[in-house]
Amino acid sequence: MKLLVIKAHPEPAPRSISLKVMDAFVKEYKQDHPDDEVVVRDLFAAPVPPINNSTFPAWDALISGTKPDDLPAEQKKMLEPSNKLLAEFLSADKYLFVNPMYNHGVPAELKQYFDVIEVPHxxxxxxxxxxxxxxxxxxxxxxxxxxxxxxxxDVTALPDEDFAAPYVRAQMKYMGVEDFTGIYAEGADTYPDRRDELVADACARAKKAAAKF
Structure with missing residues (x-):
C-alpha cells in the first residue's frame, strides 16, 4: 500500500502544530504498517504549477482529441509537472492532507493542488x-x-466559519473517497496556557487514527 502525504504548510515543524500532529501520525503509521510506502508531497517546497491562460489552450486541445504526444513542445513541457502530480496522486491508496486554517479556508497551494488533480476521466x-x-x-x-x-x-466552537475542513472532505468525496478521517488540532490561540495539552491531545488522536488507517 502507498500513503501519500500532502503537506500544505510553509512553516518549519517546531513552530507548526499541524506538522507536529502530522509527525505523530506518520511515525505511528510507519510502525503499524512497516511494509507500506510513505511519500511526502510538500506543496511549498515544490510549488504546484499554475492554471492560467496558457494552460487552457493545451487542455482544450486534449479534450478535442489531440494526443498528448502531438501537442506542441512548449505545451507538453508546461503540462508535465501537472501530469506528474496527477500520476503520483492516482498511484496512492491512502491520502493524508495536512494544513493550517488560513482565514477560515485552506492555503492557496492546497486549493491549486486540488485544481490540478481533479481531472475528468x-x-x-x-x-x-x-x-x-x-x-x-x-x-x-x-x-x-x-x-x-x-x-x-467546545463552548466557543464555530463550525459554520470553518470552510477548510468541509472543503477537503467534499473534494475527496467528489472523487469517490468516502472513508475520511478528520483530525483537528484546535484552540491553542484561544487558550495559550493550554497549548501543550491541546497539542498532545491532537497527537494522541492522530496516533490512534494512524494505527487503523
Missing part, C-alpha cells in the same frame, strides 16, 4: 446523473490546525 467522470468519483475504495485523513475551535467540541 482520471479522478472523476461526468454521467447523466452527475459527476461520479473514480477513486472508490481509497481512504483519506485530514490534519488541520486552527487557533480557535471549529470542528472539536
Amino acid at each position: 482520471a479522478t472523476f467522470r461526468y454521467t447523466a446523473q452527475g459527476a461520479v468519483g473514480m477513486l472508490q475504495g481509497k481512504k483519506a485523513a485530514h490534519i488541520q490546525a486552527a487557533g480557535g475551535f471549529y470542528q472539536n467540541q
Whole structure:
C-alpha cells in the first residue's frame, strides 16, 4: 500500500502544530504498517504549477482529441509537472492532507493542488446523473490546525466559519473517497496556557487514527 502525504504548510515543524500532529501520525503509521510506502508531497517546497491562460489552450486541445504526444513542445513541457502530480496522486491508496486554517479556508497551494488533480476521466467522470468519483475504495485523513475551535467540541466552537475542513472532505468525496478521517488540532490561540495539552491531545488522536488507517 502507498500513503501519500500532502503537506500544505510553509512553516518549519517546531513552530507548526499541524506538522507536529502530522509527525505523530506518520511515525505511528510507519510502525503499524512497516511494509507500506510513505511519500511526502510538500506543496511549498515544490510549488504546484499554475492554471492560467496558457494552460487552457493545451487542455482544450486534449479534450478535442489531440494526443498528448502531438501537442506542441512548449505545451507538453508546461503540462508535465501537472501530469506528474496527477500520476503520483492516482498511484496512492491512502491520502493524508495536512494544513493550517488560513482565514477560515485552506492555503492557496492546497486549493491549486486540488485544481490540478481533479481531472475528468482520471479522478472523476461526468454521467447523466452527475459527476461520479473514480477513486472508490481509497481512504483519506485530514490534519488541520486552527487557533480557535471549529470542528472539536467546545463552548466557543464555530463550525459554520470553518470552510477548510468541509472543503477537503467534499473534494475527496467528489472523487469517490468516502472513508475520511478528520483530525483537528484546535484552540491553542484561544487558550495559550493550554497549548501543550491541546497539542498532545491532537497527537494522541492522530496516533490512534494512524494505527487503523
